[in-house]
Amino acid sequence: MPVFKTPFNGYSVKFSPFYENRLAVATAQNFGILGNGRLHVLVLSPDPSLPIAELASYDTADGVYDVAWSESHDSIVIAAVADGSVKLYDLALPPTSNPIRSFQEHTREVHSADYNPVRRDSFLSSSWDDTVKLWTLDRPTSVRTFKEHAYCVYSAVWNPRHADVFASASGDCTVRIWDVREPGSTMILPAHDYEVLACDWNKYDECVIATASVDKSLKVWDVRNYRVPVSVLNGHGYAVRKVKFSPHVRNLLVSCSYDMTVCVWDFMVEDALVSRYDHHTEFAVGVDMSVLVEGLMASTGWDELVYVWPHGTDPRAP
Amino acid sequence: MEPNPQPSANGPPPKPWEQAGSSSGPAPFKPPSAGNTSDVVEASGTAKPGEIVSASDRTAAVNRNSLGRPVPTRPWEQNYGNSTYGGYGSTMNYNSGYGTGMYGSSYGGLGGGMYGSSYGGGLYGGNSMYRGGYGGGMYGSSGMYGGGMYNSGFGGPMGGYGMGGGPYGDQDPNNPFGGPPSPPGFWISVLRVMQGVVNFFGRISILIDQNTQAFHLFMTALLQLFDRSGLLYGELARFVLRLLGIRSKSKKVHPPGPNGQRLPGPYNSSGDVNYIEAPKAAPSGGSWDNVWGNDSPQ
Numbered sequence: 001m002p003v004f005k006t007p008f009n010g011y012s013v014k015f016s017p018f019y020e021n022r023l024a025v026a027t028a029q030n031f032g033i034l035g036n037g038r039l040h041v042l043v044l045s046p047d048p049s050l051p052i053a054e055l056a057s058y059d060t061a062d063g064v065y066d067v068a069w070s071e072s073h074d075s076i077v078i079a080a081v082a083d084g085s086v087k088l089y090d091l092a093l094p095p096t097s098n099p100i101r102s103f104q105e106h107t108r109e110v111h112s113a114d115y116n117p118v119r120r121d122s123f124l125s126s127s128w129d130d131t132v133k134l135w136t137l138d139r140p141t142s143v144r145t146f147k148e149h150a151y152c153v154y155s156a157v158w159n160p161r162h163a164d165v166f167a168s169a170s171g172d173c174t175v176r177i178w179d180v181r182e183p184g185s186t187m188i189l190p191a192h193d194y195e196v197l198a199c200d201w202n203k204y205d206e207c208v209i210a211t212a213s214v215d216k217s218l219k220v221w222d223v224r225n226y227r228v229p230v231s232v233l234n235g236h237g238y239a240v241r242k243v244k245f246s247p248h249v250r251n252l253l254v255s256c257s258y259d260m261t262v263c264v265w266d267f268m269v270e271d272a273l274v275s276r277y278d279h280h281t282e283f284a285v286g287v288d289m290s291v292l293v294e295g296l297m298a299s300t301g302w303d304e305l306v307y308v309w310p311h312g313t314d315p316r317a318p
Numbered sequence: 319m320e321p322n323p324q325p326s327a328n329g330p331p332p333k334p335w336e337q338a339g340s341s342s343g344p345a346p347f348k349p350p351s352a353g354n355t356s357d358v359v360e361a362s363g364t365a366k367p368g369e370i371v372s373a374s375d376r377t378a379a380v381n382r383n384s385l386g387r388p389v390p391t392r393p394w395e396q397n398y399g400n401s402t403y404g405g406y407g408s409t410m411n412y413n414s415g416y417g418t419g420m421y422g423s424s425y426g427g428l429g430g431g432m433y434g435s436s437y438g439g440g441l442y443g444g445n446s447m448y449r450g451g452y453g454g455g456m457y458g459s460s461g462m463y464g465g466g467m468y469n470s471g472f473g474g475p476m477g478g479y480g481m482g483g484g485p486y487g488d489q490d491p492n493n494p495f496g497g498p499p500s501p502p503g504f505w506i507s508v509l510r511v512m513q514g515v516v517n518f519f520g521r522i523s524i525l526i527d528q529n530t531q532a533f534h535l536f537m538t539a540l541l542q543l544f545d546r547s548g549l550l551y552g553e554l555a556r557f558v559l560r561l562l563g564i565r566s567k568s569k570k571v572h573p574p575g576p577n578g579q580r581l582p583g584p585y586n587s588s589g590d591v592n593y594i595e596a597p598k599a600a601p602s603g604g605s606w607d608n609v610w611g612n613d614s615p616q
Contacts, residue, residue: 017330071330105370120329122355128392131371136356141368143359152392160335163350164358179348180355181362186347203335206345224346248334291333 002045003305003316004052008038010300012066012242012286017117018074020292021046022055025306026079028063037064039079041091044308049318052308058089058098068113071120072137076100078123080110086125086135105133105142112155118163126156132168134180146178148185155198155242161206169199175211177223189226191219198242204250210267212240218255220267231267235276241285248294256284262299264311279307279315 008027016022021044029035037060043053062083070076075091079099088101108128115123122136122143130149133142151171159165164180175196177187191199192213202208207223208230218233218240237259246252251268262284264274282302290296295311309315351358359365502510559565 017333074330105368107371116355117333118350119355129371134355134359136354138354139356139367143356143367144365145369145371147371159347160333162345162347163355165347165350180359181348181351181364183364203333204338206347224343250338292331294334 002048002050002052003307004040004042004054006038006040006300006304006306008036008063009282009302009304010286010306011064013298013300013306014067014069014288015290015292015296015298016069016074017071017291018069020290020296023288023298023306023308024067024069024077025300026064026067026286027300027304028065028082031302032063032065032082035063036060037062037079037081039064039067039077039089040306041077042306052306056089056091056095058095060087065109066112068115068123070123071115071117078113078115078125080113080125082109084108084110084127084129086110086113086133088137103135103142105145106131108152111152112157114155114157114166116158116163117160118158124156124158124166126153126168128152130170132156132166132178144180146185148176149174151195154196157200159201159206160203161201165206167199167201167209169196169211171195173213175199175209175221177209187223187226189221189223191221191229192217195239197239200243200245200253202245202250203247210243210245210253212243212255214239216240216257216259218243218253218265220253231272233265233267233272235263235265235273236261241283242287244287244289246289247291248289254287254289254297256287256299256301258283258285260284260301262287262297275312277309277315280305 004025006025006027008029009031010025010027011032012026014024016024023042023044025040025042026037027040028037039058039060041055041057043055045051045053058079060079060081060083062081064079064081066080068078068080070078073090077089077091079087079089081087084104084106086101086103086106087099089098090100093100103125106125106127106129110125110127112126113123121138122134124132124134126132130147130151130153132146132149132153134144134146135142146168149168149170149172153168153170156166156168159167165177165186166180167175167177169175169191173190173192173194173196175189175191176185177189178185189209189211191211192215194214196211196213198212200210202210208220209223210218210220212218216234216236216238218236219229220231220233221229233255236255236257238257240255240257243253243255246254251266252264252274253267254262254264256262260278260280260283262277262280264276265272266274277299280299280301280303282304284299284301286298286300288298289311290298293310296308297311298306298308299315300306307315309317351361353361356365
């Protein structure tokens with residue numbers, strides 16, 4: 001399957017919700033420690049033997065840590081930038097008029113961005129300034145700031161079945177569930193004993209959430225009974241960086257880790273690890289599953305490569 | 319340029335999960351409100367547009383931390399002087415708690431002693447989820463794997479990827495839902511000691527072996543050099559002499575004939591080229607050349 005080489009270290013990859021052959025990749029120079037960033041929009045060729053083409057790329061003055069596609073406009077992508085800004089790019093416009101917006105409110109690196117898939121008019125950004133911000137396209141500033149976490153918030157993800165609920169994963173070892181109409185968080189999950197780096201909602205059960213942590217494990221929780229995890233998934237050799245539930249299969253989730261592997265899990269069976277892909281030669285930090293093509297996966301990592309492959313095949317196969 | 323949200327007109331293809339009903343019971347969330355997000359938030363009275371959270375607010379937030387756990391130093395405040403593998407060990411900027419040089423040292427395999435002291439000493443001892451994937455040095459002073467046995471000498475991946483325990487923490491007696499680890503039994507202690515001893519002698523023998531091999535190679539090379547040196551210097555000397563214009567004379571001696579004279583005749587077995595090149599081919603016994611002895615041109 002095709003591979004795309006980015007000039008900088010990969011940080012995140014997301015499939016477009018509109019086009020099955022389009023994906024966006026966030027990259028940062030020098031492992032994101034210092035330097036510029038670049039946002040790539042890639043186009044998959046219908047013939048898997050052909051290379052991945054680049055539709056557009058946008059340079060930023062600081063690393064891009066995450067990217068999110070708009071659910072309301074097929075050409076808009078949101079970049080979470082390490083200088084604390086959230087930038088909006090419109091692929092339909094010439095490069096000179098991009099970015100179309102740059103929101104500068106976070107005081108620290110912005111680490112994730114997520115577009116509301118239900119109401120499709122707002123998005124979240126989470127930052128190392130311990131806050132999560134809610135933005136809408138019709139306002140010049142953030143609508144709300146959620147500040148309760150005591151440490152960097154690494155990820156904030158909308159509930160895909162509830163327009164007002166989202167979860168945030170933080171380095172203070174908790175995951176918090178929020179309702180945008182409530183002043184504070186509605187639930188606090190003391191999910192791990194070490195930093196929680198990512199979380200994601202089950203697409204088929206609005207109460208099930210998965211968390212990924214520095215303690216090398218993934219945990220699956222039911223928010224109605226959050227004292228005990230539904231399942232603990234062990235198998236990564238280092239901290240787990242991202243977790244993502246499959247959009248097509250209820251019990252399937254994919255994770256990527258600093259042990260340089262991408263793992264697919266079925267959290268309801270005893271032997272949870274379905275498959276392990278070790279195609280990356282550096283930290284695997286970005287992974288996604290296509291909403292439009294069942295089983296199509298993409299991953300990126302610090303080896304500056306973006307892989308796209310159907311689940312069950314070798315990503316490195318030509 | 320102003321992107322107006324038109325969700326109904328401009329939405330993406332339906333999500334695969336939208337057709338399926340939620341498979342579990344009632345959710346603990348309030349039912350979603352109608353209207354767009356900014357209106358919903360403003361109606362709830364929680365909107366606070368454009369709020370910028372300063373560092374002092376953050377400090378206040380620490381007090382609200384319901385868990386009462388100490389939080390780690392921030393990635394950008396981290397002391398990354400103890401990094402052992404370039405940027406990897408330090409967590410200056412890429413989030414996620416690699417700060418203690420955890421990845422850094424094991425990745426580079428330099429970690430022997432470091433782990434021994436920082437991890438083994440019970441820092442993570444209580445409910446160590448760090449068991450499992452980490453090899454060697456991590457178990458440092460807990461003794462099981464000796465003092466950094468796997469980690470310090472033999473380089474990267476061996477130490478980094480963990481020889482100890484499987485990656486599945488489930489078999490781990492120290493899993494977070496279990497109690498604190500019990501002290502090791504007598505036999506375990508004996509085995510640990512034995513392992514230390516074996517490891518120690520193993521190292522010494524490797525040291526000796528390597529030295530022996532190196533010495534052998536060196537001596538072999540030296541002997542070969544001496545062996546060839548005579549030839550080498552002979553050739554060299556001749557070459558230099560030739561350069562100086564001194565031609566070493568060929569000291570070719572013609573073997574004498576049976577009576578001190580050259581044997582006549584072309585079939586003379588000791589006859590050399592010069593004989594054949596003589597102006598006249600001398601038939602057997604018929605040549606006057608031989609009358610005055612062996613004076614064939616030299």
